Amino acid sequence: MSVLIPDSVETVRRPNVFRRLLRNPMAVGSMILIATVIVLGLLAPVLSAHSPNFSSLDAVNAPVGTPGYLLGGDSSGRDIFARLLASVNTAMLSAITGVAVALLIGIPFGLISGYAKPRTDSIFSWVFNLLMTFPALVLLIVAFPITGGSYIVMMGIFGFLFSPAIFRLVRNLVVAVKRELYIDAARVSGLSTARILRRHVLSAVRGPIVITASFLAGVAIAVQAGLAFLGLGTNDVPSFGSMTADAFANLYVYPIQFLWPTVMLAILSGGFVLIGNGLRDALEDSSLTPTKTRRRAEPETRRTLTTALDDAAENSEGPSPLLRIRNLRVSYPTTSGEMKRVVNGISLDLDAGGILGLIGESGSGKSQTAFAVLGLLPPEARVEADEFTLDGHDLLGGDTGQLKRLRTTLVAYVPQEPMSNLAPSFTVGAQLVEGIRATTGSSKREARQLALELLRQVGIADPPRTYRSYPHEISGGMAQRVLIAGAIASGPRLLIADEPTTALDVTVQAEILDLLRTLQKDLSMSVLLVTHNFGVVADLCDQVAVMRTGEIVETGSYRHLYRNADHEYTKQLLAAILDEETYRTDPVPSPAQLEGSAER
Numbered sequence: 001m002s003v004l005i006p007d008s009v010e011t012v013r014r015p016n017v018f019r020r021l022l023r024n025p026m027a028v029g030s031m032i033l034i035a036t037v038i039v040l041g042l043l044a045p046v047l048s049a050h051s052p053n054f055s056s057l058d059a060v061n062a063p064v065g066t067p068g069y070l071l072g073g074d075s076s077g078r079d080i081f082a083r084l085l086a087s088v089n090t091a092m093l094s095a096i097t098g099v100a101v102a103l104l105i106g107i108p109f110g111l112i113s114g115y116a117k118p119r120t121d122s123i124f125s126w127v128f129n130l131l132m133t134f135p136a137l138v139l140l141i142v143a144f145p146i147t148g149g150s151y152i153v154m155m156g157i158f159g160f161l162f163s164p165a166i167f168r169l170v171r172n173l174v175v176a177v178k179r180e181l182y183i184d185a186a187r188v189s190g191l192s193t194a195r196i197l198r199r200h201v202l203s204a205v206r207g208p209i210v211i212t213a214s215f216l217a218g219v220a221i222a223v224q225a226g227l228a229f230l231g232l233g234t235n236d237v238p239s240f241g242s243m244t245a246d247a248f249a250n251l252y253v254y255p256i257q258f259l260w261p262t263v264m265l266a267i268l269s270g271g272f273v274l275i276g277n278g279l280r281d282a283l284e285d286s287s288l289t290p291t292k293t294r295r296r297a298e299p300e301t302r303r304t305l306t307t308a309l310d311d312a313a314e315n316s317e318g319p320s321p322l323l324r325i326r327n328l329r330v331s332y333p334t335t336s337g338e339m340k341r342v343v344n345g346i347s348l349d350l351d352a353g354g355i356l357g358l359i360g361e362s363g364s365g366k367s368q369t370a371f372a373v374l375g376l377l378p379p380e381a382r383v384e385a386d387e388f389t390l391d392g393h394d395l396l397g398g399d400t401g402q403l404k405r406l407r408t409t410l411v412a413y414v415p416q417e418p419m420s421n422l423a424p425s426f427t428v429g430a431q432l433v434e435g436i437r438a439t440t441g442s443s444k445r446e447a448r449q450l451a452l453e454l455l456r457q458v459g460i461a462d463p464p465r466t467y468r469s470y471p472h473e474i475s476g477g478m479a480q481r482v483l484i485a486g487a488i489a490s491g492p493r494l495l496i497a498d499e500p501t502t503a504l505d506v507t508v509q510a511e512i513l514d515l516l517r518t519l520q521k522d523l524s525m526s527v528l529l530v531t532h533n534f535g536v537v538a539d540l541c542d543q544v545a546v547m548r549t550g551e552i553v554e555t556g557s558y559r560h561l562y563r564n565a566d567h568e569y570t571k572q573l574l575a576a577i578l579d580e581e582t583y584r585t586d587p588v589p590s591p592a593q594l595e596g597s598a599e600r
């Protein structure tokens with residue numbers, strides 16, 4: 001089916017950090033001053049009557065306003081105004097060189113270190129920590145003979161020595177961001193690591209990088225001036241430092257000569273620091289980054305059993321299990337060095353087209369089981385099993401790239417907290433298109449059409465409008481529909497839904513469950529539903545596995561468990577719902593209703 005795409009789809013405006021920055025008077029003042037000074041520096045050849053190194057005996061210590069010497073002459077008879085403008089250019093080139101080198105080294109290594117496995121992270125962190133212990137200023141002074149006095153080379157070394165600051169910043173930000181649910185979602189949707197790093201991780205950490213770069217520019221200008229003041233630098237290139245040193249010798253006789261370079265230095269160096277402060281405030285105000293939290297369902301949001309029994313099917317037999325798990329163990333290292341089992345030898349079969357509910361209290365190991373299937377467990381997790389296959393493919397052996405491709409094509413994931421799974425700085429449409437293109441390889445235009453069609457399919461009333469909305473502009477229920485749309489885009493054979501309704505209110509919960517049921521039938525998918533809520537299980541699932549402390553204590557159809565639960569824990573879980581009469585909206589199903597539902 002083709003869908004017309006409105007022209008407005010791509011004309012979305014982002015929340016503007018720059019506009020917020022413009023509300024900060026200090027930052028605005030600094031930007032105006034710095035911009036003015038930079039323009040003056042660029043116009044130096046036009047504005048100044050002399051070249052900065054031209055010296056005339058007539059102009060030695062000439063007072064301010066001498067014809068041709070707007071700010072007077074220095075002790076060598078050079079035009080102070082011309083030298084001041086030339087020094088602006090020196091300062092700016094120093095800042096650009098120092099900051100560029102620090103960013104070029106710090107950002108890529110920080111991204112890789114923060115995102116990579118612990119061993120790579122340890123090696124990179126060790127190297128940069130070592131670099132950080134070097135006394136930067138002393139090294140710059142010692143390196144002077146090697147640089148031949150070139151301030152560009154000196155500032156390159158400065159950038160290298162300050163790159164650990166950027167590295168640490170980026171690495172720590174990436175460590176915080178990489179476990180965000182929307183990064184997991186991007187991984188599940190098949191995006192390459194490079195693309196996730198570039199598009200999602202870098203975009204989330206760029207704000208603090210810009211702020212630090214601004215501070216670093218101020219520091220670079222001050223450091224270059226300091227080195228020049230000490231005489232470390234060629235005499236041919238004017239700089240605030242060398243001007244200050246010249247004026248210093250005349251301080252008591254011609255103090256005004258000291259004023260010009262120090263004021264300019266303060267404007268440039270301090271201005272960058274103030275802009276950095278303003279940027280930080282503007283970004284903090286506009287921070288939309290979600291935190292990875294988990295909400296438990298409120299009691300009133302629990303579903304009742306009646307609807308559930310109507311729909312629960314007795315049989316879940318298919319030709320062969322799509323997902324086959326035998327004796328799955330997931331363990332984590334503890335501080336004492338021992339391994340702690342969080343999934344302890346579970347076995348499951350999920351048939352093609354079947355719906356399996358994995359139910360248990362918090363911490364019972366449901367999500368760990370689901371994440372093991374999705375390949376989303378953290379690197380420190382140890383996963384073992386006698387058999388762990390998806391569509392006949394071993395999920396534990398083989399090539400990592402092949403497994404990733406297999407999961408991308410066969411499995412999709414619907415998470416618990418829809419909002420946290422959408423990247424806050426991209427529109428819904430952009431995120432859907434990105435996922436669709438990664439999994440289907442379609443063109444941008446085709447992906448856009450498919451995204452709009454999928455939004456319609458998951459019951460979004462105005463797909464173009466939602467397409468061009470940012471996550472904060474849509475409701476939780478819509479966000480969950482968007483994620484479901486993204487999940488089904490690749491036509492998965494297995495949909496893993498981890499508490500898909502927990503974060504939603506009660507009416508929306510019912511709608512999302514209805515949608516999942518409809519899609520499961522229409523697309524003939526298998527569904528692994530992770531939940532702590534028997535009502536949700538009853539609504540959807542053919543088969544149920546009850547988990548407790550990492551083990552499956554009982555399995556069976558929902559109807560069977562409802563009537564003949566053997567295990568005390570299953571009875572407790574059922575009783576927990578049945579006891580909550582206050583929160584139920586439907587009557588508890590009677591045995592007759594159960595039979596009726598069985599006959600359907």
Ligand SMILES: Nc1ncnc2c1ncn2[C@@H]1O[C@H](COP(=O)(O)OP(=O)(O)OP(=O)(O)O)[C@@H](O)[C@H]1O
Binds near residue numbers: 369
């Ligand atoms: N990275 C980790 N390191 C160590 N233990 C972990 C880690 N992640 C999870 N666990 C532990 O694994 C156990 C099972 O967690 P899991 O998330 O699967 O529980 P769950 O049944 O899904 O509960 P919930 O619904 O609250 O998420 C918990 O005790 C948890 O503390």
